[in-house]
Amino acid sequence: MTENKPFNWCFIGTGTLAKKTAKMITESKRHRIVSVYSRRYEKCREFAELYHANAYESAAQAITADDVDGVYVVTPHSNHYEYVKLALEMGKPVLCEKAFTTDAKQAAELIELAREKGVYLAEAMWTWFSPVANQVKKWLDDGEFGEIKTVVDNYHMNSQNYAPRVTDPNRAGGALLDVGVYPITYLYRLFGNPIEVKCEGVLGNGIDLSEDVALTFSNGQTYIASASIVDFKGLEKLKIIGTKAEISLRFFHMANKVTLRRKGSKNQTFKGDGSMLNEFDRVAEEIRNGQTESILVPHQATLDVMRIMDECRKQMQLVYPFEKEEENV
Numbered sequence: 001m002t003e004n005k006p007f008n009w010c011f012i013g014t015g016t017l018a019k020k021t022a023k024m025i026t027e028s029k030r031h032r033i034v035s036v037y038s039r040r041y042e043k044c045r046e047f048a049e050l051y052h053a054n055a056y057e058s059a060a061q062a063i064t065a066d067d068v069d070g071v072y073v074v075t076p077h078s079n080h081y082e083y084v085k086l087a088l089e090m091g092k093p094v095l096c097e098k099a100f101t102t103d104a105k106q107a108a109e110l111i112e113l114a115r116e117k118g119v120y121l122a123e124a125m126w127t128w129f130s131p132v133a134n135q136v137k138k139w140l141d142d143g144e145f146g147e148i149k150t151v152v153d154n155y156h157m158n159s160q161n162y163a164p165r166v167t168d169p170n171r172a173g174g175a176l177l178d179v180g181v182y183p184i185t186y187l188y189r190l191f192g193n194p195i196e197v198k199c200e201g202v203l204g205n206g207i208d209l210s211e212d213v214a215l216t217f218s219n220g221q222t223y224i225a226s227a228s229i230v231d232f233k234g235l236e237k238l239k240i241i242g243t244k245a246e247i248s249l250r251f252f253h254m255a256n257k258v259t260l261r262r263k264g265s266k267n268q269t270f271k272g273d274g275s276m277l278n279e280f281d282r283v284a285e286e287i288r289n290g291q292t293e294s295i296l297v298p299h300q301a302t303l304d305v306m307r308i309m310d311e312c313r314k315q316m317q318l319v320y321p322f323e324k325e326e327e328n329v
Contacts, residue, residue, distance in 0.1 A: 007284035013074035037062035076171035093120035129279035131272025145242030154234035169206030180227035
């Protein structure tokens with residue numbers, strides 16, 4: 001960010017992730033929270049007081065509050081569409097947490113609305129605002145790996161107790177939208193849009209507990225994005241093995257360092273800040289520059305990944321309760 005003046009955010013949502021994010025961005029002194037909304041006003045007020053912001057009893061009031069430069073939507077997935085749409089209709093730039101929406105239809109509508117209004121909209125896909133992931137992609141694009149032989153992409157974390165929304169089908173809980181989006185997006189960004197998707201998952205209590213998503217790409221290779229919220233099998237790990245080099249990366253969605261281990265020549269280590277602060281800095285800069293779409297997380301990427309996850313849900317026969325209600329209206 002080039003301006004000394006802090007970028008002013010409206011926070012829609014005050015849950016677990018909102019708390020972590022708020023602390024990080026405000027400590028940088030480059031960002032400030034000026035307005036806050038959540039459905040439970042008492043919690044909203046407590047959150048706002050921590051950051052010397054104003055709490056509001058309606059989302060519209062928070063979005064249109066004085067000095068708001070951008071809106072950060074950090075509610076459960078099931079509410080993203082509602083609040084992003086409201087902010088865009090009011091002409092306010094939006095950074096929306098992943099998973100962007102619950103389905104591709106909603107994502108397409110929001111993207112179209114943003115384009116009609118000429119307003120900035122981006123998915124807060126933490127990983128692809130970070131330098132390490134983009135360095136891995138550069139190495140791949142530059143042919144550093146040679147011919148790819150093996151790709152492992154796991155995100156298995158027993159995160160059932162991370163936040164109530166994770167296991168709540170009424171809030172689009174489950175592995176796919178919460179953690180599966182990371183390995184799916186990583187493979188998409190490295191290898192492009194798959195030509196075939198095959199998904200096998202385990203369902204329970206109205207949500208997906210885990211899944212293996214086999215993505216076949218135009219290079220003829222099939223790689224698996226594996227995700228779970230009920231076990232630690234494979235943990236969170238990305239491994240790419242090629243004929244010329246390989247990497248093995250723990251906690252790939254937030255990595256600070258990666259080493260390219262070359263066969264027969266010198267290794268190369270790349271370091272870069274893997275924190276969420278990257279996305280807020282970059283988005284603030286893009287908004288100030290008058291952009292309406294992020295270079296690092298373009299609309300098409302968000303939409304393509306949502307379509308992949310739609311296909312996964314179709315194959316798993318996973319339908320959220322609120323979707324069933326909509327069908328019956």
